[in-house]
Amino acid sequence: MHELSLLEDVLQILEENAESQGYRRVKRIWLEIGQLSCVEPEALRFAFDAVMKDTLADRAALEIVEQPGQGECAGCHRTVPVESLYAPCPQCGHYEVQITEGMAMRVKQLEVE
Numbered sequence: 298m299h300e301l302s303l304l305e306d307v308l309q310i311l312e313e314n315a316e317s318q319g320y321r322r323v324k325r326i327w328l329e330i331g332q333l334s335c336v337e338p339e340a341l342r343f344a345f346d347a348v349m350k351d352t353l354a355d356r357a358a359l360e361i362v363e364q365p366g367q368g369e370c371a372g373c374h375r376t377v378p379v380e381s382l383y384a385p386c387p388q389c390g391h392y393e394v395q396i397t398e399g400m401a402m403r404v405k406q407l408e409v410e
């Protein structure tokens with residue numbers, strides 16, 4: 298389950314920020330998940346509680362924001378929505394679409410104290 302290692306990275310970011318930004322607890326966290334990142338929101342919620350237990354984000358509320366995939370087509374040079382990694386361009390059918398959005402998971406916003 299790669300959600301666990303992703304969340305361990307998130308926790309590390311939170312701990313580093315806590316020092317530089319001077320907060321002690323994370324009360325709510327908004328995580329943006331790219332539609333193409335293969336992260337399952339349900340698995341993420343489950344892993345979140347386990348990873349954040351007894352940390353500065355223990356019992357923090359998790360808000361999941363899904364970000365649709367997007368790419369640039371090498372055929373028609375348009376920015377197009379991308380539903381899966383190896384899908385052709387919906388505009389022209391070209392198979393070389395450079396993914397620009399929707400691959401990553403990142404911390405979008407935090408509520409801290």
Ligand SMILES: [Zn+2]
Binds near residue numbers: 372374375388389
């Ligand atoms: Zn195209």
